[in-house]
Amino acid sequence: MAIDFSERFERVLADAKTVVVSTGAGISAESGVPTFRGEDGLWKKFRAEELATFEAFQANPRIVWEWYSYRREIINKIKPNPGHYAVAEMAGLFDNFHIITQNVDGLHKLAGSEDVVELHGNIKRNLCVDCGKMNYDEEFEAIPPLCSCGGRLRPDVVWFGEMLPAGAIERAFKVSKSCDLLFTVGTSGIVQPAASLPPTAKQHGAFVVEINIEPTELTFIVDQHFRGNSGEILPFIVRKIKEIRGIKS
Numbered sequence: 129m130a131i132d133f134s135e136r137f138e139r140v141l142a143d144a145k146t147v148v149v150s151t152g153a154g155i156s157a158e159s160g161v162p163t164f165r166g167e168d169g170l171w172k173k174f175r176a177e178e179l180a181t182f183e184a185f186q187a188n189p190r191i192v193w194e195w196y197s198y199r200r201e202i203i204n205k206i207k208p209n210p211g212h213y214a215v216a217e218m219a220g221l222f223d224n225f226h227i228i229t230q231n232v233d234g235l236h237k238l239a240g241s242e243d244v245v246e247l248h249g250n251i252k253r254n255l256c257v258d259c260g261k262m263n264y265d266e267e268f269e270a271i272p273p274l275c276s277c278g279g280r281l282r283p284d285v286v287w288f289g290e291m292l293p294a295g296a297i298e299r300a301f302k303v304s305k306s307c308d309l310l311f312t313v314g315t316s317g318i319v320q321p322a323a324s325l326p327p328t329a330k331q332h333g334a335f336v337v338e339i340n341i342e343p344t345e346l347t348f349i350v351d352q353h354f355r356g357n358s359g360e361i362l363p364f365i366v367r368k369i370k371e372i373r374g375i376k377s
Contacts, residue, residue: 131354131361131364131365131368133352133368134351134352136335136351137335137337137351137352138368138372140308140309140335141309141365141368141369141372141373142372142373143308144222144308144309144335145222145223145224145308146222146223146224146225146226146303146306146307146308146309147218147222147224147225147226147307147308147309147310147311148225148226148227148228148303148304148307148309148310148311148325148329148334149215149218149225149226149227149228149310149311149313150228150229150300150304150310150311150312150313150315150322150325150326151215151227151228151229151230151231151236151313151314151315151358152229152230152231152312152313152314152315152316152319152322153230153231153314153315153316154313154314154315154340154341154358155209155211155212155231155235155313155314155358155359156231156233156235156314157314158209158211158314158357158358158359159206159207159208159209159212159235160206161202161203161206161231161233161235162202179191179192179195180285180287180288181287181288181289182282182287182289182290183289185280185282185287189272189280189282190271190272192272192282193271193272193273194271196251196283196285197271199251200251200252203233203234203251203252206233206235207235207238208235208236208238208239209359210359210360210362210363211313211314211357211358211359211361211362211363212235212236212238212239212241213239213240213363214358214359214362214363214365214366215227215236215239215241215313215362216236216239216240216241217366218362218365218366218369219241219242221366221369221370221373221375224307226243226245226303226307227241227243227244227245228244228245228247228300228303228304228322228325229244229245229246229247230247230248230315230319230322231246231248232246232248232249232250232251232285233251234250234251234252245296245299245300245303246293246296247286247292247293247296247297247300247322248285248286248292249283249284249285249286249293250284250285251283251284251285252264253283253284254273254281254282254283254284255281255282255283255284256275256277256279256280256281256282257279257280257281257282258275258277258278258279258280259275259277259279261275261276261277262284263275263281268281292321297321300322300325301321301324301325301328304325304326304328304329304332304334305328305329305332306332307329307334308333308334308335309334309335309336309337310325310326310329310330310334310335310336310337311336311337311338311339312325312326312336312337312338312339312340312346312350313338313339313340313358313362314339314340314341314358315340315344315346316344316345317344317345317346317347318344318345323345323346326338326346326349326350327346327349330349330350330351335351335352336349336350336351336352337350337351337352337353337354338350338352338353338354339354339356339358339361339362340353340354340355340358341355341356341357342355343355
């Protein structure tokens, strides 16, 4: 595919040392991960907003656990797409590289990316509400399952009304403030505080690139916008980086 690169973008690709890629639901949607929201998000008689809260878990832990088991069954059958693999490959092309994602599906890690900052947690992990111990099992005899301490296990994801993991969001802003180049991929530019990462990077001198299938709230502030699927655009950008830097595939 043909993509137009500005001269400035090419210079940034040649010189950048610290790069951040921030991803949202769009990159996972290209793999077939459903949003579980809106008209297609109905599950039994509930919507995501009615189930993804700690209050719902306290009131009816079984139905919440069953919903997350249903989501896990779907996600476990889904594979990373070329966009995920391109991000993983990009990590080896720069001195300092950081991946920040709002997605909970673990597809970046499955594609080979390491040290992913997961702002909203990971649906494949469980967390004890009492002792805080992590648990990676997905099959249990009891529903909802219990921790060895006797406390209830919940999916290790951020629910509506909850704070993001302190370490994750602090690191996300730290690397965004110090990067030379930031890619925002498949994000709506609405969900906070992740939506503040691109403007934060730009305010600190970074070149900001947006890749999305449609314009977003961030489009007017970025330095370069690519409209289309990240699974097509990111591999092309990786090839361009190699060409500019004289790296053989």
